[in-house]
Amino acid sequence: MENTTQESHLRSENSVTYESPYPLYSMALSSSSSQSRTRNHRIAVGSFIEEYANRVDLLSFDAETLTLTAHPELSFDHPYPPTKLMFHPSSVQKSFDVLASSGDYLRLWEVRDTSIEPISVLNNSKTSEFCAPLTSFDWNDVEPKRIGTSSIDTTCTVWDIEKGVVETQLIAHDKEVYDLAWGEARVFASVSADGSVRIFDLRDKEHSTIIYESPQPDTPLLRLAWNKQDLRYMATILMDSNKVVILDIRSPTTPVAELERHRASVNAIAWAPQSYRHICSAGDDTQALIWELPTVAGPSGIDPMSMYSAGAEINQLQWSAAQPDWISIAFANKMQLLKV
Amino acid sequence: MEMDSNSNSDSNSNGGGGVAESDSGAEDLVESDSGWRPKHLLFTPYSPPTQTQTKSQSLRVVVRRPLVARLTKDIIETYQICNPQFRYSEELNPKRYLTTPSIGVLNDGFDNVNSDLILNVNYVLINLETQRRYIVKDVLGHGTFGQVAKCWAPDTSSFVAVKIIKNQTAYYQQALVEVSILTTLNKKYDPEDKHHVVRIYDYFVYQRHLCISFELLDSNLYELIKMNQFRGLSLSIVRLFSKQILHGLALLKDAGIIHCDLKPENILLCTGVDTTDLLKFSLGLPLFPGASEFDLLRRMIEILGGQPPDYLLKEAKNTNKFFKCIGSVHNIENGEVSAGIRSAYQALTEEEYEARELKKPSVGKEYFNHMNLEAIVTNYPYRKNLAKEDIIKESQIRLALIDFLRGLVEFDPAKRWSPFQASKHPFVTGEPFTCPYKPPPETPRLPVAQNIRVDHHPGGGHWFAAGLSPNIPGRNRVAMHNSPHFQVVPYAHTNSYGSIGSYGSYNDSTGLGSSYGSYGDTNSMYAYFSPVGPSGMNMHVPGNVSVLGSSPDSRRRIVHYSHGNGIGISPSAGNFAPLPLGTSPSQFTPPSSYGQVSAGSPGHYGPTSPARGSCHGSPLGKMAAVSQFNRRKGWAYPGGSHSQDSSSTNWQGQSADGTSSSQTEGNSQLLGNSPSHPLSNSNAARWKHHGGGSGISAGYPAIQSVPGFFALGSNMQYSHTGVTHDKQENSLALPDPGDWDPNYSDELLLQEDGSDLNCIATEFSKAMDLGSAEPSVEQGRFSHISGTSQRPNGPLQSFSRLEMGSVPSDAAHAGYSHLVSKPSHLMPHASQSSPSRLGQQHQRYSHGRPIAAVRGSDWNPMKVQPPPSGYNSGTGNSSFGSSMSWGNPGSIEPLYLLFEHCYLSPLVMD
Incomplete structure (x- = not known):
């Protein structure tokens, strides 16, 4: 390990903060402790810089000592701000981690203890002069060779990353696709500027199921989170809306709940990895709210269980299965881990 | 949650x-x-x-945009900030084709091999005239006609359903007819979108494809039933749907349109229905799941317990395929069998059918185990865990349902309920069901329509109608054929009136009232009479008034209604006044309507003189109103009182007359006088407009005469005069039937106002009316009425004949009238203008065409009745003849065909 351990500025027994030289947006927590000799978990954070050259920094987090350690030697340049970062979902011990990032293309990086190397740039564009930026992607944790990407060219592309080939490309929506989430090995859902949530099954690519459409036609849906603890539920957020919309795929078109206690637009959502009834949301009101979905909604709506206020608008939120007791948020140029 | x-x-x-x-x-x-x-x-x-x-x-x-938005919605801008060289073009997005096959073969590559425009997501359809854009988002369905796409209309920020017709002439023409029909329905008959008819927004040609923009609706009724695993829907939903469908159908009837493809798939739901509320009743299966025509007929006969009346079988072209004749043809012709006890026809057994057709009929699965309708409904399992009182409640509703269905599936079209009548059934209204439903005299409306026809004449005048009556004799004979039915039916009298069947029932109860209705139809006079009879003074007053007034009233009422309804009335007034009348009265206001009517009616009359149309309508209206009153109050009196009250202003004066007239009833003279007076007054102007002035006057007399059977005689004369006048007019105005078709179709295709066509139609109808139907009807009815009450007097020799004949004729009329009425609806389309009867009609009248619409409705009846031919011969042959021909071929069946082709747009359900 490097000696240049950077302690977080704010540190208590329940939180730890990393301050970056630049604004942060994307963020990923490794699902396994890749290093055999520590229980440290890797964290990757991506910058949001309005320049071509952006950065991805890697940290390690020791939950025992509540220390965040930066690894400048593992930082690398990234074209455009990464729209998403994600570690390989497998918890199998390996000598190295694989990190994926999305932006102009889908890129894979091999993360070793002291070095990081690009593995591949996955580009499905037919032309060289244009590329359709990827807004997001999701790694299939049941079938880790699969990554699905969402693009503003209205398509979703499923890659076989082992072979580096496109498994399928679906014209998923009528407008830009903004997010994508796997439910099962062959089932994913996506959200789009067309305001719909659609479920696709790779075994029947001719059809998709629209399970929700935003009340105002063509109000974009920006993010989608599928409840891995109970696949009947997923959550989505609308652009410029303070609502978190909870969907039950068994009752299409009608949300089972709408969580409306944010006081500004919601920017990120994450289901609890250890409970099918809890979800966290964060937004421009600087708050992160944890909700427990009730069996019956009261007349006045649903209040969150608990709340946390960051110092600035929260742009990112991750709740990792590898660290279920920690929620990580990104606001301004800070990344913060919060114990729950 | x-x-x-x-x-x-x-x-x-x-x-x-x-x-x-x-x-x-x-x-x-x-x-x-x-x-x-x-x-x-x-x-x-x-x-x-x-x-x-x-x-x-x-x-x-918050000045800045959330990063999540800057990396999704605004990602292109963000990328361009990061890299000014960044370029992105949506043009390169892969296209998602919505049309299959998606290979361009025809029309310069725009169309596929099926002549369908090849659509992809975000394909833009443009109305080049208005520059309105429709962005294709999805394909909702496709068929032989083309495709239906869900489109985003940026102009209105809403989704619409755009039907993109195949690039083939036949479909194009057919779709134009649909545009015409729907436009008429929307604008003329249902401007406020209250009758559950899908709205048409726009139409244009793009890339050689006719595109029609509709309101976007939800899934259809079939899908709903399917979604419920064909377990049926709850009775409350069945009731709701029935009500709305009947409302829509009543409008179609007013408009003279027959929906030739009414089925669950063509009934669209407005909004998603909570399916959890749906399960429960209604079989969820077709009542007659026939696998073939034979099977279907067999099931109907079995489940309904009965078969089509002989008069239908006698005329039907396929009767020999499914029935064997076991009675005397002679008897059939004489109408003796019908009264009878036994039909001259017997349905073939499966074996007999096989022997005759040399093939085994396909027979479907038995779902109901040979139960009849009652058993099917009664034995349908109740929901589980239903409280006892709820079971009792539902069993009551089921009894109402049985009665309701019985009226709808009645074999005899003369007795089958009209949409309006059906909509008043306790099952639909939710009123307690206590005894078999006797529909309001709406039927009369139909008859009324016929009457109206008369009115048209009168429209010149109702009076003419009276005039027509003279013709009656011929009709009577014709009617005779039908008559058997009537005779059979106890109500026959009433029945004869209209679709009389219903009337009959009413009549029975009200006696005069009902008869009035029918009478009213022909001549307002009648209505009065009946009212008078029942109510005596009150009724009389109205009645008298009615003669003049009544018809006016009815008209007025109608008008009022129309006003109230907006669309409904005006249209009805113009085209269908009869129907509207019937409906409007029945629907609600009968009471108020009376008053209103009276108030309005004068105006209407005057204005309408054009009235022909309105007059026509009005009679009907009265009829309906009367009937309603009767029912509700049991007596015409109420109605009378209403009328008086309401009418008080204008009408009162008339009513006074009416009263006198009513009294007169007994006295034919009085009636004649009073009616004539009012009529003459109001009518005069009107008639003048029409130019049928003489006719009117005649009509009045006729009316008067009507009350007294003598009147009939007078009527005859009048009618003759009137008829002649009309005929002349008609003949002049009316184009040849042959001309019609082309014109009609053309207009239908694109013109919103088929005034010309209408006019023509109306004219024809007028001619028709004059010639045949009205007279016969009136006479028949009169005779009936008179017969019942006055026979001694009325039944003058001529009458007696008339009665016989007339009655049958009425019956026939009734049946026909139904049919006719529908055709007439078509006419109405043409006459669309009619809605604004007063204003528009006047115009039309000036044109001369306006009348036609009404006539159109009349037409059908005419046609129906063989007598018309007699008429034709008797009266102006040429005019009649033309009209007749129309009526027969054109009136009923042609219309059907038209519509079939037309694809009437689906009804909308809320």
Whole structure:
């Protein structure tokens, strides 16, 4: 390990903060402790810089000592701000981690203890002069060779990353696709500027199921989170809306709940990895709210269980299965881990 | 919301309750079954923002866009900021084709091999005239006609359904007819969108494809039933749907349109229906799941217990295919069998059919185990766990349902309920069902329509109608054929009136009232009479008035209605006054309507003189109103009183006359006088307009005469005069039938106002009316009425014949009238203008065409009745002849065909 351990500025027994030289947006927590000799978990954070050259920094987090350690030697340049970062979902011990990032293309990086190397740039564009930026992607944790990407060219592309080939490309929506989430090995859902949530099954690519459409036609849906603890539920957020919309795929078109206690637009959502009834949301009101979905909604709506206020608008939120007791948020140029 | 959970619902309270609780307290909250719950470490129990917080929050101005938006919605801008060289073009997006096959073969590559425009997502259809754009988002369906696409209309920020017709002439022409029909229905008959008819927004040609923009609706009724696994829908939903469908059909009837493809698939739902509320009743299966025509007929006969009346079988072209004749043809012709006890026809057995057709009929699965209708409905399993009182309640509703269905599936079209009548059934209205339903005299409306026809004449005048009556004799004979039916029916008298069947029932109860209705139809006079009879003074007053007034009243009423309805009335007035009348009265206001009518009616009359149309209508209206009154109040009196009250202003004067007239009833003279007076007054102007002035006058007399059977005689004369006048007019105005078709179609295709066509039609109809139907009807009815009450007098020799004949004729009329009425609806389309009867009609009248619409309706009846031919011969042959021909070929069947082709747009359900 490097000696240049950077302690977080704010540190208590329940939180730890990393301050970056630049604004942060994307963020990923490794699902396994890749290093055999520590229980440290890797964290990757991506910058949001309005320049071509952006950065991805890697940290390690020791939950025992509540220390965040930066690894400048593992930082690398990234074209455009990464729209998403994600570690390989497998918890199998390996000598190295694989990190994926999305932006102009889908890129894979091999993360070793002291070095990081690009593995591949996955580009499905037919032309060289244009590329359709990827807004997001999701790694299939049941079938880790699969990554699905969402693009503003209205398509979703499923890659076989082992072979580096496109498994399928679906014209998923009528407008830009903004997010994508796997439910099962062959089932994913996506959200789009067309305001719909659609479920696709790779075994029947001719059809998709629209399970929700935003009340105002063509109000974009920006993010989608599928409840891995109970696949009947997923959550989505609308652009410029303070609502978190909870969907039950068994009752299409009608949300089972709408969580409306944010006081500004919601920017990120994450289901609890250890409970099918809890979800966290964060937004421009600087708050992160944890909700427990009730069996019956009261007349006045649903209040969150608990709340946390960051110092600035929260742009990112991750709740990792590898660290279920920690929620990580990104606001301004800070990344913060919060114990729950 | 509902989350499957084993945990207590108490956990719900943690949001609000958490505020006051300590961390430890919060942990007392029920845990989810996963056992996990967030600790309150950094996260604190949620507390709603205080006011100050809210304020400060609201003051917070967020200038920057959330990063999540900058990397999704605004990602192109973000990328361009990061890299000014970044370029992106949607043009390169892969296209998602919505049309299959998606290979361009025809029309310069725009169309596929099926002549369908090849659509992809975000394909833009443009109305080049208005530059209105429709962005294709999805394909909702496709068929032989083309495709239906869900489109986003940026102009209105709404989704619409655009039907993109195949690039083939036949479909193009057919679609134009649909445009024409729907436009008429929307604008003329249902401007306020209250009758569950799909709205048409726009149409244009793009890339050689006719595109029609409709309101976007939800799934169809079939899908709904299917979604419920064909277990049927709850009775309350069946009721709701029935009501709306009947409303829509009543409008179609007013408009003279026959929906030739009414089925669940063509009934669209307006909004998603909560399916959980749906299960329950209604079989969810077709009542007659026939696998072939033979099978279908067999099932109908079995389940309904009966078969089509002989008069239908006698005329039907396929009767020999399914029936064997076991009676005397001679008897059939003489109408003796019908009264009879036994039909001259017997349905073939499966074996007989096989022997005759040399093939085995395909027979479907038995779902109901040879039950009849009653058993099917009664034995349908009740929902489980239904409380006893609920079972009793539902069993009552089921009895109502049986009665309701019986009226709808009646074999005899003369007795089958009209949409309006059916819509008043307790099952639909939700009123307690106590005894077999006797529909309001709407049928009369139909007859009325016929009457109206008369009116048209009168329209010149109703009076003419009276004139027509003279013709009656011929009709009577014709009618005779039909008559058997009537005779058979106890109600025959009433029946004869109209579709009389219903009338009959009414008549029975009200006696005069009902007869009035029918009478009224022909001549307002009649209505009066009947009213008078029943109510005596009151009725009389109205009645008298009615003669003049009544018809006026009815008209007025109608008008009022129309006013009220907006669309409904005016249209009805113009085209279908009869129908409208019937409906409007029946629908609601009969009472008020009376008053209103009277008030309005004068105006109407005057204005309408054009009245022909309106007059026509009005009679009907009265009829309906009367009937309603009768029913409701049991007597015409109420109606009378209403009329008086309402009418008080204008009409009162008339009513006074009416009263006198009513009294007169007994006295033919009085009636004649009073009616004539009012009529003459109001009518005069009107008639003048029409130019049928003489006719009118004649009509009045006729009316008067009507009351007294003598009147009939007079009527005859009058009618003759009137008829002649009309004929002349008609003949002049009317084009040849042959001309018609082309014109009609053309207009239908594109013109919103088929005034010309209408006019023509109307004219024809007028001619028709004059010639045949009205007279016969009137006479028949009169005779009936008279017969019942006055026979001694009325039944003058001629009458007696008339009665016989007339009655049958009425019956026939009734049946026909139904049919006719529908055709007439078509006419109405043409006459669309009619809606604004007063204003428009006048115009039309000036044109001369306006009348036609009404006539159109009349037409059908005419046609129906063989007598017309007689008429034709008798009266102006040429005019009649033309009209007749129309009526026969054109009136009923042609219309059907037209519509079939037309694809009437689906009804809308709320």
